[in-house]
Amino acid sequence: MLSEAVLASYTPERGTKPGVPSITVTGVSPCAYATYLNYFKLDLEERSPVEFMRMEDGHYQEMKSLNQLRRAGFQISFTGANQMVVHVGEAGVTGRPDGIITVGGVNYLLEIKSMSLDRFTLFKRRGLDAFPNFRCQAQLYMSSRELKSKISGCYFYVVHKDSGRVYDLFEPARPNYIEPIVTVTDRIILEGLVPEKVWNDILCPSCRHKIYCWGEGVTDLSGVKVAELPEVVEMWKEGKLLRDSGEEMMENAKAVLVGHLGDGDVLYLEGLKLLRTKRETSKIPLEKFVRVFGTDRLPEVLEVKETSYVRITEVVE
Numbered sequence: 001m002l003s004e005a006v007l008a009s010y011t012p013e014r015g016t017k018p019g020v021p022s023i024t025v026t027g028v029s030p031c032a033y034a035t036y037l038n039y040f041k042l043d044l045e046e047r048s049p050v051e052f053m054r055m056e057d058g059h060y061q062e063m064k065s066l067n068q069l070r071r072a073g074f075q076i077s078f079t080g081a082n083q084m085v086v087h088v089g090e091a092g093v094t095g096r097p098d099g100i101i102t103v104g105g106v107n108y109l110l111e112i113k114s115m116s117l118d119r120f121t122l123f124k125r126r127g128l129d130a131f132p133n134f135r136c137q138a139q140l141y142m143s144s145r146e147l148k149s150k151i152s153g154c155y156f157y158v159v160h161k162d163s164g165r166v167y168d169l170f171e172p173a174r175p176n177y178i179e180p181i182v183t184v185t186d187r188i189i190l191e192g193l194v195p196e197k198v199w200n201d202i203l204c205p206s207c208r209h210k211i212y213c214w215g216e217g218v219t220d221l222s223g224v225k226v227a228e229l230p231e232v233v234e235m236w237k238e239g240k241l242l243r244d245s246g247e248e249m250m251e252n253a254k255a256v257l258v259g260h261l262g263d264g265d266v267l268y269l270e271g272l273k274l275l276r277t278k279r280e281t282s283k284i285p286l287e288k289f290v291r292v293f294g295t296d297r298l299p300e301v302l303e304v305k306e307t308s309y310v311r312i313t314e315v316v317e
Contacts, residue, residue: 025095086144
């Protein structure tokens with residue numbers, strides 16, 4: 001009963017009705033056509049009560065992250081109820097950055113993101129290359145009338161919301177990247193430009209407009225199975241994160257230890273031993289065999305084997 005009552009208390013999203021053009025910085029995309037759809041509300045996103053609750057949780061995580069940064073001694077301004085409102089481009093697209101952080105006596109933009117395990121792992125591995133909309137959002141803020149020429153970069157402070165792990169990344173201001181996006185956004189708003197719809201291998205697969213733009217598509221589903229094992233999936237992702245972090249730590253430690261080994265063959269430490277070994281391997285290069293004996297004799301020695309293996313990859317939604 002309690003859960004049903006809570007879900008029922010979250011009403012549908014209030015705001016601009018379909019057909020009334022409007023947009024904020026978060027609706028501007030590296031894809032001009034997505035910006036066009038967002039501005040004219042041509043593919044409205046319907047949010048469920050659970051999604052509203054998740055967004056609310058992000059607000060709490062943001063407050064927690066700000067407290068953590070202040071605890072570490074950083075000065076942060078323009079946060080919470082005191083967030084500044086910035087205006088981007090001639091159209092004056094508004095946005096509200098998470099804050100301004102002072103690092104080494106210099107002010108930088110601060111963006112706080114709370115992520116699930118798969119997104120947190122992906123962010124650590126590939127950074128903003130895997131999250132182009134985050135990059136676009138920060139660059140738009142830095143290009144605004146209020147911050148342009150005053151802010152030279154943005155710190156992303158990222159939190160894995162389940163375990164509390166934290167990670168940060170610095171993104172410098174990139175005028176050459178963001179100016180074309182601002183220009184086309186102004187044209188969409190001020191001139192009614194309808195940009196060309198262009199497939200992008202990075203943006204389109206994870207875009208919420210992909211069905212609106214490209215339809216369902218044709219997919220061969222033979223041999224595809226679907227199962228629901230959330231605990232096992234989370235176990236695998238958690239293990240992968242720990243393994244990747246462990247491998248990174250071991251590689252960093254190995255680089256230091258090899259430096260201490262130098263030209264030596266053996267190095268003893270507290271509980272560790274480094275031993276330099278040399279090994280000779282031999283094989284017959286395929287190219288050299290063909291060159292010496294010709295292609296006619298290749299079938300005499302060439303064996304073709306069919307192997308089957310299972311590969312697990314992450315799917316980021």
